[in-house]
Amino acid sequence: MSKKSFFNERTAAAIANLSTGRVYSPRGLVSRIDGLDPASEALELRTLIIPGRFYANVENSAEAARKCYKHGEQIALSQPQTQQEAYACRDIPLAIRARDFAELRKMKENEINFIGYSFRPVQGKDRRKRVVPFVWLPEAERLFTYAETMTNGIEVKPYDDARRVAREGAEVVCKVPSRSKKHPKYLIRLENVPVIGNTERRAVAWGIKPHYESGEEPGHSIHNIRYTWADEREGSDVITFYPHDIAAYIATAGHFWKNHNLTPMEMNPFALFSKKGADFYKKLCNNIVIYDPRLESKSKIRKLNITEKSILLGRAIGRFGHDDFAFWSPERDGRLMDYNWRI
Numbered sequence: 001m002s003k004k005s006f007f008n009e010r011t012a013a014a015i016a017n018l019s020t021g022r023v024y025s026p027r028g029l030v031s032r033i034d035g036l037d038p039a040s041e042a043l044e045l046r047t048l049i050i051p052g053r054f055y056a057n058v059e060n061s062a063e064a065a066r067k068c069y070k071h072g073e074q075i076a077l078s079q080p081q082t083q084q085e086a087y088a089c090r091d092i093p094l095a096i097r098a099r100d101f102a103e104l105r106k107m108k109e110n111e112i113n114f115i116g117y118s119f120r121p122v123q124g125k126d127r128r129k130r131v132v133p134f135v136w137l138p139e140a141e142r143l144f145t146y147a148e149t150m151t152n153g154i155e156v157k158p159y160d161d162a163r164r165v166a167r168e169g170a171e172v173v174c175k176v177p178s179r180s181k182k183h184p185k186y187l188i189r190l191e192n193v194p195v196i197g198n199t200e201r202r203a204v205a206w207g208i209k210p211h212y213e214s215g216e217e218p219g220h221s222i223h224n225i226r227y228t229w230a231d232e233r234e235g236s237d238v239i240t241f242y243p244h245d246i247a248a249y250i251a252t253a254g255h256f257w258k259n260h261n262l263t264p265m266e267m268n269p270f271a272l273f274s275k276k277g278a279d280f281y282k283k284l285c286n287n288i289v290i291y292d293p294r295l296e297s298k299s300k301i302r303k304l305n306i307t308e309k310s311i312l313l314g315r316a317i318g319r320f321g322h323d324d325f326a327f328w329s330p331e332r333d334g335r336l337m338d339y340n341w342r343i
Contacts, residue, residue: 104318140246154251
């Protein structure tokens with residue numbers, strides 16, 4: 001299916017027709033990208049973004065990207081490990097992310113290869129690791145903006161009146177638009193959403209989980225079948241969040257905010273990118289191509305894949321810092337729905 005016009009991006013050929021410079025080293029790349037004039041300038045990367053080890057025993061860059069997306073490094077948040085530790089912890093998820101993302105500033109830019117961050121539930125039966133790829137955070141904001149400005153918004157229906165909600169969180173059913181033309185809305189049920197400002201919320205937040213009521217998940221999720229390598233100790237079954245899930249949570253937090261309940265936003269497990277972060281992501285989508293000798297095309301250039309974007313977003317967090325890049329401040333950045341995603 002083709003994308004809706006709101007989500008249109010420049011093609012690789014259109015990017016190459018801009019005033020294009022070539023980059024042969026990953027050092028200082030983030031600043032080069034950040035300094036581009038989005039209307040007229042572009043970069044052609046002649047350096048690998050995905051670590052070389054993921055190219056072993058694969059036929060092409062697409063396979064290397066999938067391998068890295070599934071098995072690449074993640075920032076494991078320094079969260080509480082048990083329910084009791086969570087109850088005693090005064091740090092909200094935002095503070096924990098800020099602390100852990102600050103470690104990236106101590107690293108050399110070209111050595112930052114994280115594809116996202118992860119956390120684990122501290123209660124309940126489902127203790128599977130939750131993975132948040134960096135690329136889906138600004139993409140969720142773009143989807144949220146589309147829903148708010150081009151449709152009637154994301155429909156939010158909470159089921160939060162049960163007695164167990166105080167300890168387990170609420171279930172919230174959301175209808176989220178698709179990015180594809182003529183595709184029906186996704187019916188997503190978010191489980192374990194913290195909505196009560198009690199001590200238990202500190203444990204509930206780490207158990208957030210999406211479930212697609214229609215049984216049909218976005219394409220990337222369907223194909224994210226994860227097999228562990230032979231020497232990995234971790235199980236293959238993890239929960240990876242996608243833009244529709246994150247956009248649903250943003251809408252849920254907004255729904256409760258309007259009703260003077262800040263708990264879902266206070267305990268939000270998803271980093272919200274600043275306008276600077278969103279603009280950087282927009283440049284990754286519309287102003288960067290990469291030379292790929294494995295391609296059969298004559299030009300051998302292509303757009304960045306989701307794994308390369310994730311790694312570059314992680315490097316940008318390291319370069320600019322959590323507060324400037326991966327933290328939404330309404331006073332500084334304005335409303336999320338007002339971010340400009342058009343080319």
